[in-house]
Amino acid sequence: MAQAPQSSSVVRIGLLGCGNVGAALVQLVERQADVIEARTGVRLQISRVAVRNISRDREVQLPEGVLTRDAHAVVNDPTVDVIVEVMGGIEPARELIAAAIAHGKPVITANKELLANVGHELWAQSDAAGVDLLFEAAVAGGIPLIRALRESLRGEPVTRVMGIVNGTTNFILTKMTDEGADYSAALSEAQRLGFAERDPTADVEGFDAGAKAAIIASIAFGARVVAGDVYHEGISSVTAADIAIARRLGYVVKLLAIAEKINDTDSIAVRVHPAMVPMNHPLASVRDSYNAVFVEGDAVGQLMFYGRGAGGFPTASAVLGDVIDAAVNLRKQTFGTIGSFERIPVMPIDETSSQYLIGLDVEDKPGVLHAITGVFANHGVSIRAAEQEGMGDDARLVFITHRARESDVQACVSEFRKSPAVRRASGLIRVIGE
Numbered sequence: 221m222a223q224a225p226q227s228s229s230v231v232r233i234g235l236l237g238c239g240n241v242g243a244a245l246v247q248l249v250e251r252q253a254d255v256i257e258a259r260t261g262v263r264l265q266i267s268r269v270a271v272r273n274i275s276r277d278r279e280v281q282l283p284e285g286v287l288t289r290d291a292h293a294v295v296n297d298p299t300v301d302v303i304v305e306v307m308g309g310i311e312p313a314r315e316l317i318a319a320a321i322a323h324g325k326p327v328i329t330a331n332k333e334l335l336a337n338v339g340h341e342l343w344a345q346s347d348a349a350g351v352d353l354l355f356e357a358a359v360a361g362g363i364p365l366i367r368a369l370r371e372s373l374r375g376e377p378v379t380r381v382m383g384i385v386n387g388t389t390n391f392i393l394t395k396m397t398d399e400g401a402d403y404s405a406a407l408s409e410a411q412r413l414g415f416a417e418r419d420p421t422a423d424v425e426g427f428d429a430g431a432k433a434a435i436i437a438s439i440a441f442g443a444r445v446v447a448g449d450v451y452h453e454g455i456s457s458v459t460a461a462d463i464a465i466a467r468r469l470g471y472v473v474k475l476l477a478i479a480e481k482i483n484d485t486d487s488i489a490v491r492v493h494p495a496m497v498p499m500n501h502p503l504a505s506v507r508d509s510y511n512a513v514f515v516e517g518d519a520v521g522q523l524m525f526y527g528r529g530a531g532g533f534p535t536a537s538a539v540l541g542d543v544i545d546a547a548v549n550l551r552k553q554t555f556g557t558i559g560s561f562e563r564i565p566v567m568p569i570d571e572t573s574s575q576y577l578i579g580l581d582v583e584d585k586p587g588v589l590h591a592i593t594g595v596f597a598n599h600g601v602s603i604r605a606a607e608q609e610g611m612g613d614d615a616r617l618v619f620i621t622h623r624a625r626e627s628d629v630q631a632c633v634s635e636f637r638k639s640p641a642v643r644r645a646s647g648l649i650r651v652i653g654e
Contacts, residue, residue: 231547232267234300234325236291236316237307241330241357242269243279244536245304245543252540262547268294270307295320302546304539305329306357314338321345321353326546326555328539330357336431336447339438343558352555354542359432360385360511362534363527364541368515369439370558376517378440380480382652383513384506385432387529388423389455389475391415391509393463393494397472402460415509426452426492429477436513437479437490443564445479445490451569453493462647465579465618469605471496472504476652487567495652496577570627575604577620578629579647580636584615588641592617595635599628614643620651 233249235242249264257263269282270291288294295303295316303320305313305327313334320327327346329335335342335358346353356366360383369378384390388410395406407424410416422428430452437445455475463473476495481488497504502524506512511529516522528534549555582588589608596603602622609616621629629648636645 229261229551230263230265231301231550232265232299233543234294234297234303235266235269236294236303236305236313238269238271238278238280238287239306240532241306241535241539242304244532245306245539246280246282248533248536248540249543256544260544260548262544262551264543264547268297268300270294291316292319295323295325301325301550302543303327304543305331306539307331308333310334310337314342317342317353318345321349321351324349324351326352326354326550328352328354328357328542328546330355330535330539332358332428332431332435333447336434339435340444340446340561343561346555347557347559350555352542352546352549353558354546354556355435356542357535357538359435360513360525361527361529361531362537363511363513363525363529364538365436365513365525366439367541368523368525369436370556373440373515373517373520376520378481378515378517380478380516381436381440381513382476382478382480382503382516383525384474384503384511385436385477385513385529386423386426386429386475387509387511388416388420389429390506390511392424393455393458393473393475394507396458396460396463397467400460400464403456403458424456425454426475429475429492433477433479433490433492436477437488437566438561440479440515441481441488441564442559442561443488443566444561445488445566449490449566451491451493453491455494457646458494458649459646462577462579462649465647466496466577466649469496469577469618469620470499471577471651472499473497473649474503474506476503478652482567482572485565485567487565489567489569489572491569491572493650495650497652570630571625573623573625575621575623575651576629577618577647577649577651578633578645580617580619580645581611581643582615582617583641583643584610584613585641588615589617591639591641592636595632595639596621599631599635600624601628601632618647
């Protein structure tokens with residue numbers, strides 16, 4: 221192994237949280253310390269670790285005196301050079317990160333909830349203080365997406381970022397697609413295998429992906445986007461029948477996070493919802509708990525980033541990359557600015573447009589189809605394709621629209637649900653990637 225440079229210096233890490241990601245980071249630092257030192261001249265060392273419960277069994281053994289319940293003591297310790305926050309939640313994480321920045325200490329965080337709500341405040345503080353606030357692991361786990369958007373694509377006029385950024389929902393939808401399982405059975409399997417939490421609400425209702433979409437939009441477009449700006453719709457209402465219809469028509473259903481510029485406006489749209497993706501689109505082949513993000517730009521064309529979007533070691537790998545950057549910058553007395561954010565309008569979901577799949581169970585009698593198509597016509601929604609399947613005394617009608625305004629399509633669905641001839645209006649799924 222190459223000898224470390226004579227000018228090597230020790231950078232001491234204060235770790236806030238030692239769960240799956242924190243414990244994995246400790247192991248990676250131990251394994252990689254010599255290589256990192258040889259390549260960078262910086263020797264990383266975990267010096268203080270704040271946890272809620274010191275007596276709990278852990279995957280890593282830490283020297284006596286390293287563990288503490290006092291997170292503020294770690295931040296305020298003058299021997300700690302860099303702070304890594306992997307405890308989650310907004311408070312006390314926000315307060316601790318702000319305090320670290322005030323002390324001139326670089327911070328690395330994997331906290332998507334925090335950044336999606338108060339990230340702009342913390343980024344402004346870190347820029348003013350001249351220290352790093354890095355967050356690669358906050359979006360898509362070990363996939364190096366944020367660094368690409370912040371650095372490699374900084375001069376690129378990005379037009380859209382679209383992707384699968386939640387492994388739980390992708391696992392569930394894969395099961396429903398491959399095995400014809402209904403939603404509840406696929407969710408139970410995900411929970412049994414550890415891909416879904418006991419309370420899966422944040423994942424399956426789109427809150428987790430919505431937070432990530434807010435961060436992506438902020439970095440991709442230099443916009444002040446927070447979680448509350450993001451429209452989110454989960455997968456709990458997606459049925460096996462919806463997925464079967466989509467598959468028969470040549471599509472796969474995925475939960476997508478989408479941030480895009482709206483043509484001929486100064487607005488962006490940021491949303492999370494199930495979408496029908498054509499089978500020949502790269503995102504259609506992303507299976508199980510994997511994540512993938514598709515970036516489109518005027519100059520670069522199309523790029524896709526793929527990999528593990530969660531898990532202790534993939535996420536810790538992204539954290540470690542940020543730690544190395546922060547440590548090297550600290551040694552050189554420099555930092556990577558995040559830049560300024562504009563107040564770009566975020567277009568409400570009602571004003572966006574897309575193609576749509578709409579499924580209707582109706583009475584199978586003369587005049588019903590004419591009445592249904594009349595509703596579409598009255599709201600200015602044009603039909604691209606339609607099919608009918610008999611079900612005894614009823615029929616299932618499936619329509620795919622041409623591109624239409626969201627509010628107009630929702631008005632059609634609302635009218636269908638009030639119609640005595642419509643037994644059930646379901647399967648309103650947006651079509652992406654045409």
